[in-house]
Amino acid sequence: MANVVVVGAQWGDEGKGKIVDWLSEQADVVVRFQGGHNAGHTLVIGGTVYKLSLLPSGVVRPGKLSVIGNGVVLDPHALAGEVERLTGQGVSITRENLRVAENATLILSVHRELDALRESGSAGTKIGTTKRGIGPAYEDKVGRRAIRLMDLADLSSLPEKIERMLTHHNALRRGFGLDEFSADAIYEELASVAPKVLPYMDAVWRLLDDQRRAGKRILFEGAQGALLDVDHGTYPFVTSSNTVAGQAATGSGLGPGGVGYVLGIAKAYTTRVGEGPFPTELFDEVGELIGQKGKEFGVVTGRKRRCGWFDATLVRQTVSTSGIDGIALTKLDILDGFETIKIGVGYKLDGETIDYFPASQGAQARVEPIYEEIEGWSGSTAGARSWADLPAQAIKYVRRIEELIGAPVAVLSTSPERDDTILMKNPFEG
Ligand code: IMP
Numbered sequence: 497m498a499n500v501v502v503v504g505a506q507w508g509d510e511g512k513g514k515i516v517d518w519l520s521e522q523a524d525v526v527v528r529f530q531g532g533h534n535a536g537h538t539l540v541i542g543g544t545v546y547k548l549s550l551l552p553s554g555v556v557r558p559g560k561l562s563v564i565g566n567g568v569v570l571d572p573h574a575l576a577g578e579v580e581r582l583t584g585q586g587v588s589i590t591r592e593n594l595r596v597a598e599n600a601t602l603i604l605s606v607h608r609e610l611d612a613l614r615e616s617g618s619a620g621t622k623i624g625t626t627k628r629g630i631g632p633a634y635e636d637k638v639g640r641r642a643i644r645l646m647d648l649a650d651l652s653s654l655p656e657k658i659e660r661m662l663t664h665h666n667a668l669r670r671g672f673g674l675d676e677f678s679a680d681a682i683y684e685e686l687a688s689v690a691p692k693v694l695p696y697m698d699a700v701w702r703l704l705d706d707q708r709r710a711g712k713r714i715l716f717e718g719a720q721g722a723l724l725d726v727d728h729g730t731y732p733f734v735t736s737s738n739t740v741a742g743q744a745a746t747g748s749g750l751g752p753g754g755v756g757y758v759l760g761i762a763k764a765y766t767t768r769v770g771e772g773p774f775p776t777e778l779f780d781e782v783g784e785l786i787g788q789k790g791k792e793f794g795v796v797t798g799r800k801r802r803c804g805w806f807d808a809t810l811v812r813q814t815v816s817t818s819g820i821d822g823i824a825l826t827k828l829d830i831l832d833g834f835e836t837i838k839i840g841v842g843y844k845l846d847g848e849t850i851d852y853f854p855a856s857q858g859a860q861a862r863v864e865p866i867y868e869e870i871e872g873w874s875g876s877t878a879g880a881r882s883w884a885d886l887p888a889q890a891i892k893y894v895r896r897i898e899e900l901i902g903a904p905v906a907v908l909s910t911s912p913e914r915d916d917t918i919l920m921k922n923p924f925e926g
Contacts, residue, residue: 504721513537526554529747567747624770701749733772822906
């Protein structure tokens with residue numbers, strides 16, 4: 497089985513875009529299986545910059561089939577807008593190279609407004625979401641009142657489904673003292689976009705099964721990171737989907753045997769956007785410097801990312817919850833020139849030493865990191881393409897990380913350029 501799933505091993509923004517783009521060259525099919533247009537990555541191909549939120553990375557490469565699976569929450573207007581933007585950049589997007597699962601849940605204006613309302617502080621805990629309506633759409637999915645892509649193919653069935661959904665949402669609106677949503681407006685919102693998205697609709701489970709049986713190579717492209725997983729992450733400061741590798745099976749309709757090699761992406765340090773615990777966060781000039789050198793600003797929201805040292809305890813845990821076979825370590829060059837570098841190797845919790853990240857919100861907020869300090873390197877790792885190009889201390893840092901997280905570094909990325917990559921193991925040959 498030569499398939500590969502790529503997942504973030506921290507809180508997202510690990511640099512998955514470059515790795516997925518690099519792997520997509522070897523793949524026949526690229527599949528998104530969770531999240532929505534809360535994700536964001538920038539691909540630079542032949543000097544052209546492409547910004548993607550919802551579409552799988554394969555879409556910018558001719559001859560690849562891109563698939564949006566049932567596990568994704570789909571804003572049909574965002575999809576139509578992204579297709580239009582990329583078409584304007586000369587990318588051809590047709591049914592030939594893009595398919596979207598008929599049973600994917602739709603994100604509507606109702607969800608975006610509710611997300612923004614909660615984030616405004618007037619209702620519920622502020623999570624620091626991307627305000628794209630992701631959480632409320634997943635709530636409707638498990639609440640069995642969602643509108644799904646296939647419903648747009650039968651417009652006569654929509655009014656009843658909209659009423660069912662609005663029974664819930666308008667009760668909330670009344671509770672907040674807000675105007676109710678109009679069923680007609682929602683009908684119009686959906687009917688107007690139906691012709692733009694329906695051409696891509698398909699039974700994705702069957703399509704992927706056919707592709708797999710035909711021996712095609714499938715690349716599953718995760719969004720966000722394992723610590724934002726709704727079960728395994730820093731709940732409630734998480735996204736609303738399962739982001740761990742196992743979701744690649746559920747969110748695409750291909751069984752777990754089809755998933756193959758799990759490549760976790762981890763930055764050589766740690767970042768997070770939004771609220772929530774972050775034990776190794778730096779509040780001093782070192783954190784500022786990492787943020788500046790690493791250009792740590794969100795692609796989707798432009799927010800400044802919080803920065804800190806590499807937390808090996810967290811990544812060891814995500815190696816376990818995602819079943820990671822190997823790591824792609826990114827942005828090592830950002831640590832060039834530091835006199836000393838710290839690695840989080842465990843925590844103190846209420847006077848005890850622990851070697852895992854506890855599950856409770858209170859304990860997660862109370863843990864204090866235990867650090868190991870290693871000597872930095874004065875040479876540059878930027879642009880290195882072989883081990884021989886790396887300063888000895890940088891190699892020591894990578895080896896120590898491998899030891900601490902219990903997984904090998906399969907790929908080392910040393911700059912945003914796709915060729916600045918040191919390959920220890922090709923995941924497709926795993
Ligand atoms: P939501 O996914 O918009 O509901 O946001 C929930 C949490 O996930 C917030 O902390 C967001 O900042 C975070 N999040 C969502 N998407 C991404 C991403 O692509 N990268 C990093 N963090 C993300």
